[in-house]
Amino acid sequence: MSLRDTGRRLRLRRTGRVPADARVRHYDELDDDEQEIVRELADEPQTAPETGDLDDGDVVKFTDYYQVRAR
Template identity: 45%
Template sequence: MAFSELSAGEPLGRHLTVRRVESVESTATVRHVDQLETDELQAFYDLLEDGQPLPAEETALEAGDIVVFTDYFRVEAI
């Protein structure tokens, strides 16, 4: 499985990206990709496929979200 972390962009928190991570803190909230709402899922796929930051206001994903897909990904603010 994969884990993803979401992050936001310039200035901090205005854009989001995802980063593959190897481990997750035991206190982290983790959602499986199939638990995402339709718009969140599309935004997640866009972030993975395009590799371009996404304006934070265009999605309900938030920095710090952990998404399990084929690996772990963290949503990060940039």
């Protein structure tokens, strides 16, 4: 996983709606470090450093659909 030096943080938010223009990533397509971040952030009110491959607005299919928010 490559961390960006933007200082932005990722948060995952469960979503029941996947926007038509969203890039959908499946959990098993992510590298090991990104999978770990998804496991840690799913359903938790915490953040992690922004990664090189998950962008604001992306949707990750894990145990449910989670929208990536980067701030």
